[in-house]
Amino acid sequence: xxxxxxxxxxxxxxxxxxxxxxxxxxxxxxxxxxxxxxxxxxxxxxxxxxxxxxxxxxxxxxxxxxxxxxxxxxxxxxxxxxxxxxxxxxxxxxxxxxxxxxxxxxxxxxxxxxxxxxxxxxxxxxxxxxxxxxxxxxxxxxxxxxxxxxxxxxxxxxxxxxxxxxxxxxxxxxxxxxxxxxxxxxxxxxxxxxxxxxxxxxxxxxxxxxxxxxxxxxxxxxxxxxxxxxxxxxxxxxxxxxxxxxxxxxxxxxxxxxxxxxxxxxxxxxxxxxxxxxxxxxxxxxxxxxxxxxxxxxxxxxxxxxxxxxxxxxxxxxxxxxxxxxxxxxx
Amino acid sequence: xxxxxxxxxxxxxxxxxxxxxxxxxxxxxxxxxxxxxxxxxxxxxxxxxxxxxxxxxxxxxxxxxxxxxxxxxxxxxxxxxxxxxxxxxxxxxxxxxxxxxxxxxxxxxxxxxxxxxxxxxxxxxxxxxxxxxxxxxxxxxxxxxxxxxxxxxxxxxxxxxxxxxxxxxxxxxxxxxxxxxxxxxxxxxxxxxxxxxxxxxxxxxxxxxxxxxxxxxxxxxxxxxxxxxxxxxxxxxxxxxxxxxxxxxxxxxxxxxxxxxxxxxxxxxxxxxxxxxxxxxxxxxxxxxxxxxxxxxxxxxxxxxxxxxxxxxxxxxxxxxxxxxxxxxxxxxx
Numbered sequence: 001x002x003x004x005x006x007x008x009x010x011x012x013x014x015x016x017x018x019x020x021x022x023x024x025x026x027x028x029x030x031x032x033x034x035x036x037x038x039x040x041x042x043x044x045x046x047x048x049x050x051x052x053x054x055x056x057x058x059x060x061x062x063x064x065x066x067x068x069x070x071x072x073x074x075x076x077x078x079x080x081x082x083x084x085x086x087x088x089x090x091x092x093x094x095x096x097x098x099x100x101x102x103x104x105x106x107x108x109x110x111x112x113x114x115x116x117x118x119x120x121x122x123x124x125x126x127x128x129x130x131x132x133x134x135x136x137x138x139x140x141x142x143x144x145x146x147x148x149x150x151x152x153x154x155x156x157x158x159x160x161x162x163x164x165x166x167x168x169x170x171x172x173x174x175x176x177x178x179x180x181x182x183x184x185x186x187x188x189x190x191x192x193x194x195x196x197x198x199x200x201x202x203x204x205x206x207x208x209x210x211x212x213x214x215x216x217x218x219x220x221x222x223x224x225x226x227x228x229x230x231x232x233x234x235x236x237x238x239x240x241x242x243x244x245x246x247x248x249x250x251x252x253x254x255x256x257x258x259x260x261x262x263x264x265x266x267x268x269x270x271x272x273x274x275x276x277x278x279x280x281x282x283x284x285x286x287x288x289x290x291x292x293x294x295x296x297x298x299x300x301x302x303x304x305x306x307x308x309x310x311x312x313x314x315x316x317x318x319x320x321x322x323x324x325x326x327x328x329x330x331x
Numbered sequence: 332x333x334x335x336x337x338x339x340x341x342x343x344x345x346x347x348x349x350x351x352x353x354x355x356x357x358x359x360x361x362x363x364x365x366x367x368x369x370x371x372x373x374x375x376x377x378x379x380x381x382x383x384x385x386x387x388x389x390x391x392x393x394x395x396x397x398x399x400x401x402x403x404x405x406x407x408x409x410x411x412x413x414x415x416x417x418x419x420x421x422x423x424x425x426x427x428x429x430x431x432x433x434x435x436x437x438x439x440x441x442x443x444x445x446x447x448x449x450x451x452x453x454x455x456x457x458x459x460x461x462x463x464x465x466x467x468x469x470x471x472x473x474x475x476x477x478x479x480x481x482x483x484x485x486x487x488x489x490x491x492x493x494x495x496x497x498x499x500x501x502x503x504x505x506x507x508x509x510x511x512x513x514x515x516x517x518x519x520x521x522x523x524x525x526x527x528x529x530x531x532x533x534x535x536x537x538x539x540x541x542x543x544x545x546x547x548x549x550x551x552x553x554x555x556x557x558x559x560x561x562x563x564x565x566x567x568x569x570x571x572x573x574x575x576x577x578x579x580x581x582x583x584x585x586x587x588x589x590x591x592x593x594x595x596x597x598x599x600x601x602x603x604x605x606x607x608x609x610x611x612x613x614x615x616x617x618x619x620x621x622x623x624x625x626x627x628x629x630x631x632x633x634x635x636x637x638x639x640x641x642x643x644x645x646x647x648x649x650x651x652x653x654x655x656x657x658x659x660x661x662x663x664x665x
Contacts, residue, residue, distance in 0.1 A: 185593055242597075257551040261551075273524070
């Protein structure tokens with residue numbers, strides 16, 4: 001059964017300079033137990049998508065489209081109904097474990113909060129459950145840690161507490177927005193491993209958001225590349241990197257330093273900068289940076305077109321893009 | 332030292348301990364042992380990378396090399412001049428030879444001044460120069476980092492992160508320094524912008540022959556840019572060598588584990604590997620034996636008793652591990 005079905009999702013933020021179109025006509029769906037990776041650079045709309053799913057967008061924003069979660073449209077729900085879902089059926093892990101925990105409450109109290117609220121547990125039960133959860137995410141001496149404040153924990157441990165919090169009500173879907181960006185590689189490894197095993201064991205669905213293609217590639221089944229608020233390419237992870245087609249995905253991959261590539265080769269660069277979301281160009285937003293762009297690109301927005309099963313690309317010059325390698329595109 | 336003339340930077344036995352506040356009146360104060368005897372040379376025109384996790388002392392090393400704080404012991408020679416123990420005024424004329432690029436391109440540029448002013452500021456260390464000369468050098472340096480002359484009149488907020496880092500690099504370059512210390516210069520940037528800045532750093536090195544001391548936690552970035560790499564753990568260099576050698580045949584278990592932990596796009600599945608448990612701990616204690624003993628999968632009794640020293644294991648390749656030979660031969664075992 002499809003757990004999450006997003007159709008034509010658009011998010012417009014009103015800023016002092018005008019309306020910023022943070023997410024445009026986004027479509028994707030997620031089966032139960034499936035993992036999806038969203039990758040893109042800052043300002044591509046990946047975090048806004050996550051916040052829209054959770055109903056946590058800033059007040060001065062407008063959301064269009066539908067987000068069907070268990071066949072109910074989240075956008076039609078009242079705030080009280082969303083409160084019931086949030087932390088309960090859907091949970092989110094944020095990027096900065098330093099700032100997303102409340103510094104004036106103990107770790108125990110914060111982990112117990114959703115248990116008391118959503119599961120109506122007694123205090124004693126909640127304490128026992130919180131210890132179990134902290135133990136589960138690999139925090140040593142869990143019972144002693146309950147009384148600790150966030151500043152007494154290291155960055156990795158704080159992120160583990162965040163994961164324990166997110167897991168507390170065994171949600172159907174876990175959204176992790178750059179969960180390891182602020183952490184060292186070895187700690188990142190531990191945290192991703194933990195998320196992986198939890199997703200496997202609990203049968204949760206996972207949306208993993210990252211700018212790191214490596215992280216996405218090793219932890220998800222499907223990948224969606226976003227640029228300028230829209231999905232430009234999506235496909236199954238296993239074959240994704242062999243079949244990269246959209247000029248932006250190709251450029252992004254070629255721009256990333258990879259271990260083992262040595263010093264003799266040169267990194268490809270995509271000329272120019274990401275588009276301004278307030279004055280988005282008409283047509284394809286990648287036009288001014290794209291080596292394949294023609295007059296058509298600047299006029300009409302390319303639709304997502306099916307290339308092979310499950311592999312969709314939004315580009316007017318599909319055939320050409322498919323034949324070209326990044327070296328030819330961004331030389 | 333016979334090789335001294337070529338070395339742009341020579342660091343010997345650098346030690347830096349920070350005192351912690353007293354926990355009680357009667358206890359002696361604790362210390363953070365940030366640097367415990369670090370030595371290395373950087374030859375002219377080369378890039379020297381320093382990698383390690385947070386808390387391993389890489390940024391302390393940068394601050395000490397730049398003489399931005401007092402050091403406890405050791406020596407730092409830049410172009411043969413000792414910088415340790417000199418006063419601010421004595422250092423000032425030397426500063427034109429070593430400049431720094433910081434991590435955060437948003438915090439390191441003063442928002443109240445235009446780019447021309449920011450970029451020209453280090454010229455004050457050169458003594459009085461004419462307005463025309465100053466203009467000429469600002470234009471020249473902005474063009475060399477890919478910005479335009481008219482950008483000199485703009486303010487930092489008008490630029491993107493990548494452009495700001497270009498401005499920071501221009502500021503470092505304007506005095507024609509021999510050495511640029513770059514502390515995580517691309518960590519805050521997006522992938523496509525990061526590639527632009529890395530290529531710029533390479534081009535500038537080819538053009539001006541500048542030497543880099545490049546600090547990063549990203550091993551792939553270091554491999555791309557650096558000729559030599561040192562891996563740090565708890566204030567010590569645990570392995571050092573030419574980039575190709577060190578990445579192809581790591582001789583310290585920590586290096587090996589760090590390399591294994593980097594996620595690689597395209598593999599699709601998780602690779603089999605040894606994972607590192609726990610965090611970097613132990614900055615506040617001085618112990619016997621190897622710094623890495625608590626987290627090392629190869630730990631034996633001797634590691635608790637004796638501290639391994641940096642030993643030669645190949646040409647220009649040293650590692651501080653009792654079992655380097657074994658590691659190179661058999662790989663990591665639990």
